Amino acid sequence: MGGVHGLKGRIALIGNPNSGKSSLFNHLTGLRQKTGNFPGVTVERRSGALRLPDGQHLQVVDFPGTYSLYPTSLDERVVFDVLSNPRGADYPDLVIYVADALRLDQHLLLLSQIRDLGIPVILALNLIDAAASSGVRYDARSLATRLGVPTIEVNGRTGEGTGLLLQQVEQLYNGVWTEQPQGAPFMMSPEVQDLIRDIRAELHWVTRDFQALIVAHHLEELTYLQPDEVERLRTIQQRHPFRSLTVQVEEIMQRFRHIDQIVREVRIPETGDRNALTSRVDRIFTHVVWGPIIFVVFLLFIFQAVFSWSTLPMEWIERIFSELGGGIKYALGEGWLSSLLADGVLAGLGGVLVFIPQIVLLFFLIALLEESGYMARAVYLFDRLMRKVGLNGRSIVALVSGTACAIPAVMSTRTITNQKERLITILVTPFISCSARLPVYALLVGLMVPAGKVMGLVSYQAMTFMGLYILGAGAAMAGAWVFNRMLKTAEPGYLLMELPDYQVPHWRNVVFTVWSKVASFVREAGKIIIMISIVLWFLASYSLPGRMTQATETARAEATANGLDEADTEALIAAYRIENSYAGMLGKGLEPVIRPLGFDWKIGIALVTSFAAREVFVGTMATIYSIGSVDDETSIRQKMGAELNPATGQKRYNLPVALSLLLFYVFAMQCMSTIAVVKKETGGWKWPLIQLAVMTGLAYVVSLIAYQGLTAMGY
Amino acid sequence: MTTPLTLADVRPGCRVRITRVEEHPSTGRLLAMGLRPGQIVTLVRRTAFGASFYIHAEFQQFGIRRDEAEALWVEYMD
Incomplete structure (x- = not known):
């Protein structure tokens, strides 16, 4: 690449938001694309390879949608930084500028600025047939002459015209285009x-x-x-x-006068009726009353879909990995290697892949809402409400997705362009009660709350569940309010956004979106999750020299003394082993710290291991209480419920302890995958660690107050 | 001349012409998105309590906040 007259083989794809840029990018590059971040910022950078008719490969970068070279968001700032710095690494040899034919005048503003920077540019005039059906047509040839820019008509949805576009890229790349624009777009004072x-x-x-x-x-x-x-x-x-702002306004106004004149000249007059679908649909979808109701219905549907449709594939994935683990143990025999592979690496890999069904479903549905144009309406409707606590209209999508799983929810915040609002959304989303908390809630609520019903209608347990969800949502809103007061931003907040015409989502864009989310989750978060699982595996399987052997022997002796069968013996050994492992030592070491919350060392161990994922709490409790079958929730509950506190002679899991533990799981950040994904999305360890500290700290304080308060009241 | 008014003062359903864009952090963005003097816009509807405005301007719709609407000075069309 790039030998030709000092060129780097780099093409920038630039245009206003909603110009159809990303669709065209997908047509130009196909599957040969990569998703990453622009250096130093968490603005998504998509790049791909583009093949010219003569066989040359060029790299094309899809830049965020921008209105002008006077940036108002981090997204736009990236475009500005690259285009204004000819010495920079990303500075393009050539720009493909995508403009929506329906809104040609508005979209030509940025083109005229780029032209004045002296970067060779091709105008890809998009959505020709949509424009034509609205009665708008252009004479592309005279447009090219007037602008001094080669102009190709393309259709971003069908990919029509991309062949011609590539030919034009080849010509311009090889220096074949000499026309100059007619007339200066603006004059400086x-x-x-x-x-x-x-x-x-x-x-x-x-x-x-x-x-x-x-x-x-x-x-x-x-x-x-x-x-x-x-x-x-x-x-x-x-x-x-x-005076920067005055000069800016003057420049933009002059450019528009110039552009308006060109557009008037090249527009082919024709009458036609505008697609009235959008305004009819919006009469209901953005209605002051119906709008929010419809939105809530959509969200409930998404929540339900992510929650229930993913159950089966998640079970399959879990089963496949447990089978694989069993296979490895069978093939390699017992030993540290097979345990590392099966209980460490495979369990970690399974822990990553098990989230894929939820991520796929959530992003599929969100992509449909984005692509159809609906999402912009949701932002318009909820902007005010969300802004009150420092969030953005789009935050509501993340918050609701968080009820299924915080991981895809955190990833979905990429659509929030204001970085402060995005950060706050990421920070508070894990407060929302996710599906992994359910098994923990189920175990503890069953232990704590009697089975009766309020006036024979709603069960006490169901009401407790609802209370826990409301508590989590309340914490998210309150957290946002607090973070909003603490964080400073230079970015002005604004709503001002296009509400694009509704359109049938294009499968290509939907598939690419889902694919890139899944790939980046597996690649980035996966590494961290597997690493932490291996560490946790090590902690739970190893101990000081000799200690594990001794624990095993003690357990075996006790089993023989009590005449236990083989399964019960195995369970007892497992219980003794985890008690004596490093994790067990950690749990015991934690005891002084967590005793004020009413927790003993057994809960301490479960807190350590369930840092992998909250639902691991149940499995660890099962191991500690030496119950062979992990799935047997009732028997765990019975054993835990029957246990007495040696100090008081009363039940260990009385109301104060159970409630304290429940509250701990409502607030604490017990999820390494969320930490991994927050690290990836915020570009460093600072925010996930702050989040971990704040959430765990809050959980500790709330549990402390609940336990001490209830105990003092004599429960 | 009628009394000066901004887009925020317009009743839903009315068509107005933008006469001036006041200086505001979003001025550049308003202009770049085509909301500039001479542009004819219709205020289609508002969200609850007039917090945000749904406006229509030649082939496109926008959602804007109250303070952004207040930066757009307008006059009624005849």
């Missing part, structure tokens, strides 16, 4: 011209007046300038007083 002249004298790499103007506008934010350059430029700016 004499004062600004003086400033520009001085800046160009200072920065040798600036070859265009407009580049210099952009530097003047964004001087304080350009990370790629040297400190001494910034210092000298500041002095220049002091000589030439410059």
Whole structure:
């Protein structure tokens, strides 16, 4: 690649939001694409290989949708940073600019700015047939002449025109295009011209007046300038007083006057009726009363689907992995290697893959809502409500998805462009009671709450469940409120967004979205999850030299003394082994810390192991209480319920202990996968660790108050 | 001339022409999205308590907040 006249073989795909850019990207690159982040920010960077008719491969990067080179969000900032820095690594040799033919005037603004930066650009005029059915048509040839930019008509949905586009890319890449735009899109005032002249004298790499103007506008934010350059430029700016916003507005207005004139000239007059579907549907979907109700119905449906449709495939995955583990143990025999592979690596891998059905379902449904254009309506409807606690209209999607699983929910926050609102959403989503808390709730609620019904209607247990969910949601809202007060942001918040016309979701885009989410989850979070599982496996299977052997012998002796059968003996051995393992030592070491909450060392062990995932709590309790079958929830409950506290002679799992434990699981961040995914989404360990500390701290305090309070009241 | 009013003061269902865009953190964005002087817009509906506005402007719809609507000075069409 890239040998030709110093070119790097790099193409940027740029356009306004909703210009059909991503669809075109999928058509251009097919499956040859990669998803990552732009350096230093968590803005998604999709890149892929594009093959020219002559066989050359170029790299094409799909940039976030942007309205102009005056960025108002981190997404837009990325585009600006790349395009304004000719010395940067991502600076493109060529831009494919996608514009929606229906809104040509608006979309030509950014094109005219890019043109003035001197980057070779091709205009891909998108959705020609949608425009034509609305009575809007253009003479592409005269548009190309007027703009001085090669123009290709494409259809992002069908991929029509991509062949011609690639031919044009090849020609432009090889330097075949010499037309200049007709007429200047804007003129700077004499004062600004003086400033520009001085800046160009200072920065040798600036070859265009407009580049210099952009530097003047964004001087304080350009990370790629040297400190001494910034210092000298500041002095220049002091000589030439410059009101950025006024100059910006003047520039945009001039450009639009120029563009309006071009669009009037190349527009082929025709009459036609506008697609009225959108306004009819929106009469109900954005209705002041029906709108929110319909949204809640959609969410309930998504929640139900993610919750119930995933059960079966999740069971399959779990079964496959337990079979595989059994197979390994059978093939290798007992030993550290087979245990490491089966109980450490495979269990960890299973722990990663078991989330895939939920991730696939959630993102499939969310992609449908996004692609159809509905999501923008939800944001419009809930913007105010969410903004009150520092969230964004889009946060509501994450919060509701969180009732199924925090992992896809955290990943879904990528659609929130304001980074502070996104961060807060990520931080509070794990407070929402997810499906992994259910087994723990079921065990403890059964232990704590009698089976009766309130007035014969709703059971006490069901009401307790509901209370736990409400508690989690309340914690999320309160947490958002607090984080919103603590975090500072330079980004102005805004709603101002397009409500695109409704359209039938395109399967290609839906499939690509789901695929890239799943792939990035497995790749990024998977590594951490497997690592932590191996550590936990080690802690639960090993101990100080000799201790495990001794524990096994003690257990065996006790089993023989009591005449236990083989299964019960195995269970007793397992119980003794986990008690004496490093995890058991950790649990016992934790006891002084958790005793004020009413927890003993057994719960301590379960807290350690269930850090892998909350539902592991039940399995660990089963092992500790030496119950052979993990699935036998009733017998665990009976054993736990029957246990007496030697100090008081009363039941160990009395109301204060059970409630304290329940509350702990409502609030605590007992989930390594969530931590892994938050680390991936926030780009570092800082936020997941803060989140872990805050959630665990809160859980501790709440449990402490509940246990001590209830005990003091004599329960 | 009628009394000056902003898009936030307009009744739902009315068509107005934008006369001026006031300076506001979102000014650049408003202009770049095509909400600029001369543009004719219809205020279609509002969310509860007039927090957000659904507006229509030539081939597209927008959702905007009250303070953004207040930056758009408008006049009624005849």
